[in-house]
Amino acid sequence: xxxxxxxxxxxxxxxxxxxxxxxxxxxxxxxxxxxxxxxxxxxxxxxxxxxxxxxxxxxxxxxxxxxxxxxxxxxxxxxxxxxxxxxxxxxxxxxxxxxxxxxxxxxxxxxxxxxxxxx
Amino acid sequence: xxxxxxxxxxxxxxxxxxxxxxxxxxxxxxxxxxxxxxxxxxxxxxxxxxxxxxxxxxxxxxxxxxxxxxxxxxxxxxxxxxxxxxxxxxxxxxxxxxxxxxxxxxxxxxxxxxxxxxxxxxxxxxxxxxxxxxxxxxxxxxxxxxxxxxxxxxxxxxxxxxxxxxxxxxxxxxxxxxxxxxxxxxxxxxxxxxxxxxxxxxxxxxxxxxxxxxxxxxxxxxxxxxxxxxxxxxxxxxxxxxxxxxxxxxxxxxxxxxxxxxxxxxxxxxxxxxxxxxxxxxxxxxxxxxxxxxxxxxxxxxxxxxxxxxxxxxxxxxxxxxxxxxxxxxxxxxxxxxxxxxxxxxxxxxxxxxxxxxxxxxxxxxxxxxxxxxxxxxxxxxxxxxxxxxxxxxxxxxxxxxxxxxxxxxxxxxxxxxxxxxxxxxxxxxxxxxxxxxxxxxxxxxxxxxxxxxxxxxxxxxxxxxxxxxxxxxxxxxxxxxxxxxxxxx
Numbered sequence: 225x226x227x228x229x230x231x232x233x234x235x236x237x238x239x240x241x242x243x244x245x246x247x248x249x250x251x252x253x254x255x256x257x258x259x260x261x262x263x264x265x266x267x268x269x270x271x272x273x274x275x276x277x278x279x280x281x282x283x284x285x286x287x288x289x290x291x292x293x294x295x296x297x298x299x300x301x302x303x304x305x306x307x308x309x310x311x312x313x314x315x316x317x318x319x320x321x322x323x324x325x326x327x328x329x330x331x332x333x334x335x336x337x338x339x340x341x342x343x
Numbered sequence: 344x345x346x347x348x349x350x351x352x353x354x355x356x357x358x359x360x361x362x363x364x365x366x367x368x369x370x371x372x373x374x375x376x377x378x379x380x381x382x383x384x385x386x387x388x389x390x391x392x393x394x395x396x397x398x399x400x401x402x403x404x405x406x407x408x409x410x411x412x413x414x415x416x417x418x419x420x421x422x423x424x425x426x427x428x429x430x431x432x433x434x435x436x437x438x439x440x441x442x443x444x445x446x447x448x449x450x451x452x453x454x455x456x457x458x459x460x461x462x463x464x465x466x467x468x469x470x471x472x473x474x475x476x477x478x479x480x481x482x483x484x485x486x487x488x489x490x491x492x493x494x495x496x497x498x499x500x501x502x503x504x505x506x507x508x509x510x511x512x513x514x515x516x517x518x519x520x521x522x523x524x525x526x527x528x529x530x531x532x533x534x535x536x537x538x539x540x541x542x543x544x545x546x547x548x549x550x551x552x553x554x555x556x557x558x559x560x561x562x563x564x565x566x567x568x569x570x571x572x573x574x575x576x577x578x579x580x581x582x583x584x585x586x587x588x589x590x591x592x593x594x595x596x597x598x599x600x601x602x603x604x605x606x607x608x609x610x611x612x613x614x615x616x617x618x619x620x621x622x623x624x625x626x627x628x629x630x631x632x633x634x635x636x637x638x639x640x641x642x643x644x645x646x647x648x649x650x651x652x653x654x655x656x657x658x659x660x661x662x663x664x665x666x667x668x669x670x671x672x673x674x675x676x677x678x679x680x681x682x683x684x685x686x687x688x689x690x691x692x693x694x695x696x697x698x699x700x701x702x703x704x705x706x707x708x709x710x711x712x713x714x715x716x717x718x719x720x721x722x723x724x725x726x727x728x729x730x731x732x733x734x735x736x737x738x739x740x741x742x743x744x745x746x747x748x749x750x751x752x753x754x755x756x757x758x759x760x761x762x763x764x765x766x767x768x769x770x771x772x773x774x775x776x777x778x779x780x781x782x783x784x785x786x787x788x789x790x791x792x793x794x795x796x797x798x799x800x801x802x803x804x805x806x807x808x809x810x811x812x813x814x815x816x817x818x819x820x821x822x823x824x825x826x827x828x829x830x831x832x833x
Contacts, residue, residue: 262464271459294465298472301465305449308494309464325459336456 255279255287255337256316260301262294262309267326271310274327282339314338358565361409361481361517364402365395366707367584368558371573373566376541379515381508383538385522385530386545391556391577392521393417394427395545396483398581399519401432404442409480409517412473413445414466416489420445430581444473450493457495463503467510474516482511486521488532497532505537529561540564546572555697558584576700583704596620596798601713601748604643605636607817611793611802617774618798619712620746622739624769626753627778631789632810633752634658636778637715638667638674639815640750644713645677652684652711654702657718660685671814684709699734703741713748719768720754739771773797778808790821 259275261268272291279287294301294309304313308324314337323336333339360374369375376382376399384392400411415423423445424434437443446469474482487504494500511518520538522530529535535542542561549555557572575584600615609616617623623640627633641651655663663685664674677683686705688698706714719735735751742749753768769775774796781790789808793801807818 260465262468265464267460267462274459294468298468301469301472302446305451306465306469307448307450307463307490308461308466309468310461311465320454321456322454323456323458325457325461328459330458332456332458336458 253286254316255283255314256290257287257337258290258292258304258313258315260292260294260304260306260309260311260313265309268310270326270328271312274330274333275312278327278330278333278339282334312337362402362407363395363399364406365398365582365584366580366704367573367575368395368582371558371584372541372560372563376517376519377563377565378517379512380540381511381518381520381538382541382543383520383522383530383535384543384545385524385535387524387547390524390545390547391575391582392545393485394430394577395543395582396485396519396521397423397427397432398430400443400481400483401427401434401437403481404437410442410477411444411481411483412470412477412479413443413483413485414448414470414473415445415483415485416448416450416487417485419447423447430579441477444477444479446470446473448489450489452493452495455493462499463490463494463507466503467507470507470510474514480515480517482516482518484518484520486523488523488530488534491532504534508537535561545575574697574700576697576704578701578704580704583700597746602643602647604639604641605815605817607806608791608793611804611806611817612774612796613799613801615799617748617796619748620743621748621773621797622742622771623748623750623774623776624753624772625750625776625778626755626769628755628780631778631780632808632815633754633778634663634717635667635670635672635810635815636776636791636808637717637750637752638663638672639670641683641713641715642667642672642674642677644748645674645680645682648682649712650682650684650709651677651713651715652686652706652709653715653717654705655685655687655717656689659687669812670810671812684711699738702738706742706745706747711747714742714750716749716751718752718754720752735768735771769795774801788818791817 257275257279259271261271275289279289292300294306300306304311310324310326312323312327312333314321314323321336321338323333325332327333359378360369360372360376361378362369362375384395386392397413400413403409403411413423418426420434420438427434434443434445438445448466448469470482473479484507487507490500490504491497508518508520520534522532522534524544525531525533529542529544541563544559544561546557546559547555548557556575556577558575559572573584575582597619599619600617601619602609602616603612625633625636638653641653644651653663658666667674674683678685684705688701702716739749751768751772775794777792777794779790781788789810790805791808792803792805795801805821807821809816809818
């Protein structure tokens with residue numbers, strides 16, 4: 225229920241702000257990850273580094289990271305219901321998932337993003 | 344002030360206040376909430392805290408030119424707008440005109456995983472953005488404890504909340520934070536620890552199936568405030584709190600007079616009647632004509648072009664109108680001329696405090712110069728004498744400050760505890776008119792005398808009260824009874 229509203233809100237938001245980045249095909253194994261930060265704080269820098277590393281390790285070639293700095297675009301915080309910084313939002317594949325923190329606890333990130341290898 | 348002042352130079356400096364616009368609350372707090380500070384409003388579910396907070400914002404936007412931001416953690420913008428629409432608040436319009444911004448903060452714990460360090464900058468950014476967008480002066484956070492459900496790390500949350508409150512104060516925003524009542528604390532998560540300046544507790548309790556809402560100012564730094572519980576009412580106009588004006592008995596005594604409506608009775612009071620702004624008690628056993636005397640008083644006031652508010656706790660207005668026809672009083676014409684207003688309430692519909700608040704609110708609306716309460720007996724029956732007295736003290740004080748002349752009728756039964764009630768109440772009254780039945784020589788008649796009337800040389804005679812189709816008149820002076828024996832005896 226909530227997930228659907230969230231997705232709706234996000235897509236509405238995308239139309240205005242990130243239209244060009246919207247992929248046409250939404251393959252179920254493609255990840256769109258949006259990381260919300262607020263300025264270049266230590267936590268933000270750490271989060272970006274952690275995220276890049278993890279994606280390269282686990283999702284090579286099938287992910288895209290968008291970094292949103294809320295100091296520049298504060299109006300975007302509302303759409304994804306951002307409270308904590310940093311927050312990582314898995315926009316694709318559905319359902320929307322959120323991970324808060326500097327992503328230093330890799331295990332939690334893997335669980336949170338549902339990245340358990342299919343094996 | 345008992346508390347140590349960190350800056351001894353500003354000893355007598357009065358805090359600046361931000362008016363809430365809520366009837367009675369601003370009187371209670373000496374002007375409103377502390378300006379540029381955070382106030383906590385706490386209470387159980389359904390006690391009215393969200394409403395109080397929204398009223399604060401709406402009045403700020405509409406009346407005081409102070410736009411506001413509401414960060415709502417519990418209800419969506421749509422729901423909130425619908426909730427307060429019944430009070431005549433148009434949130435959508437205010438939002439459109441950039442007088443108000445509502446940000447619904449939704450936290451779905453199941454959606455969130457925590458992985459490493461974080462802070463609540465997102466919340467700050469949203470708040471700052473909203474404040475900037477509408478140039479807000481007022482902020483409501485309703486209610487932040489929802490964050491405790493959404494954020495696992497309470498240590499982070501607590502320090503972030505503290506930072507949030509400091510942020511609000513740094514930005515000179517007057518804020519209300521609401522909090523759910525805790526079991527052994529004011530709020531469930533001890534929010535009161537972070538808020539130093541002003542804490543207001545709301546309560547909604549039901550005693551003997553009658554619900555009463557009460558408000559207490561738990562603390563208000565830098566302001567002398569009453570610590571009592573004050574009743575408040577939520578009706579179609581929102582919240583109104585019974586004020587405690589004139590606690591100091593500072594009302595001005597007027598010297599002009601108001602006719603009693605019975606020329607012969609005016610005669611008994613130096614030819615002029617009651618003092619304006621005084622309170623009059625009319626007591627008597629059943630059928631002695633109390634309502635007739637009261638209605639006559641009201642009618643006479645209307646005939647002079649004064650507005651009169653008539654509260655009836657026993658009979659419906661139409662019943663009174665019909666009955667008064669039989670004593671030659673045509674009250675409809677005053678109603679049609681919008682001089683006479685009836686308000687009929689069953690004493691049991693709301694609590695005593697509710698009555699008080701309702702009476703107060705109506706008086707504020709009608710702005711009468713005469714108020715009749717007929718009778719107070721039923722209120723007495725409903726609660727203890729002490730409650731009634733404390734309610735009447737406040738009511739009488741309020742009426743005096745507003746310079747409204749008031750008449751209260753009270754049914755007495757000889758030898759009954761009611762008699763004592765009348766005695767307890769009578770000390771508040773400036774004038775006390777006693778009506779009674781008597782049967783000298785087997786012929787029943789009604790009698791009237793003035794038991795007391797402060798500040799004037801009134802007649803001590805007992806007069807026959809003649810209630811007929813022609814109206815109310817006083818007959819000849821009766822010599823066969825003395826006032827003194829009646830009061831002591833029977």
